[in-house]
Amino acid sequence: MSVTKEAVLEALKGVDDPELHKSLVDLGMIHEIEIAGDAVKVTVALTMAGCPLKNKIRADVEDAVRAIKGVSHVEVVLGTMTSEERARLMGEAPSEMDGMKGIKYIIAIGSGKGGVGKTTVTVNLAIALKNFGARVGILDADMHGPDIPIMLGIDEHPVGMGGMLLPLEKYGVKMMSAGSLAGAGAPIIWRGPLVNKAIKEFLGHVMWGDLDYLLIDLPPGTGDAAITVANTIPLNGVIMVTTPQKVALEDVRRAIGLFRSKEIRVLGIVENMSFFRLPGEAGEMVDIFGSGGGERLAKAFKVPLLGKIPIDPAIRKGGDEGRPVTLDAGGEVALAFAGIAEQVISEFRCGR
Structure with a gap:
């Protein structure tokens, strides 16, 4: 036949x-x-x-x-x-939040202050979660400093389909960012209302598909973007990133206050740039930005200290080259992020 x-x-x-x-x-x-x-x-x-x-x-x-x-x-x-x-x-125009239907958990990554490595934490945590078998996406909500594409080594532009955008993907992690839409070096000169609208569009009108975790990389501070995320997105929690120094800790306190005022759970604190380990057999640790700040903050707000990330040139190199350091399992930094990812997975597995 x-x-x-x-x-x-x-x-x-x-x-x-x-x-x-x-x-x-x-x-x-x-x-x-x-x-x-x-x-x-x-x-x-x-x-x-x-x-x-x-x-x-x-x-x-x-x-x-x-x-x-x-x-x-x-x-x-x-x-x-x-x-x-x-x-x-797709024929029909999508409804406002169609793109979110397949997402299990949405977690914001905030800091309250610029320069603490929040985007670095977001990207490496996403890879660490993926390494445990989770389906992960990143929404870059830092409209004026959208660096997620650089850190993931993505230079393509997303395409539209039936009123929806298809996320870009690298290393098994999906991503949407204004940086990918605008192109390298193009300024994004948006006032508050446009920032708010863009965040809602990226959430609801991006075809995220089925995800276990969507990480939202917030800009520093408690301005329009953070307020929009807190008010309109069904967050399952927020992770706060700080460095040990006092000025960073004070800004994180303010950001925690914003999310708690919206009854959004703070999952824990990540202390970035926690210490520098000197080369050599002894591996002595130097507290460049002070010590104990993350622990004191976690204790004050009665939340876990999820992990301490050391200062390591490999983190900077990985971000510049678009190859996150957590892709190379076994190093001190990768193990620290794996520990944070395990705690996040455990938190939601237990249904808390």
Whole structure:
């Protein structure tokens, strides 16, 4: 019995897009089917050229077609939808928070002060959570200093589809940032109302898919962005980042006050730039910015001290090169972030 296009299409109806959870056939992603004897060639149009799940789509299509009686050879060619096809794909305009439907937990990462390494903590915590098998995304809510793309080594621009934006992905972590939309070096000159609108758009109109954790990298302070996140987003908690010195601790106190006034739980404190370990066998620690500040803050607010991150040139190098230090497991910094990630996972696993 010869293989028919109808049989191939029927088999492909059982193959879903991993993000959209709909059949490739129903989504119009099957562009061409060619049959020559027992060989079948299928052309699949991906929603975007850099689709992070393209290998899974290819494998699923191959498996489905190869299961057809009479097929012994399968070739899958991956193409890309046109902008018009992407615009038609979803049909109806998305509702305000459609993009958040598949997110389990949303955690804000705040500081109250600039320069304490909040973005560094966000990126490396995301990688650490991913290393434990979690599905993780990052929303860069620091509109005037959107550095997440740099630290992840992402220079692509996101594409739109049916009124939604598709997040970019690197190292298994999804990401959306104004920096990716504006381009490298382009100034983002937005006043408060535009900042508020952009944050809401990034949450609700980005096709995040199924995530265990979405980390929101907040700007410093308690201004428009932080207030918008606290008022409009169903946060499951906030992690505060500080350095040991007094001025950083005072600003974090103010930020904690903002979130607690909104009845948002503070999951704990991360003390960044906690110490510098001198080279050599002794490994003596030097408290460049003081010591004990994070512990005192955690005790004062009765929250956990989630971890202490040392000063390490590898952190700076990883951020500059777009390769977070937590990708290399085993070092002191990576282990510190792994410990923080374990506590976050445990907190939500216990349902607290």
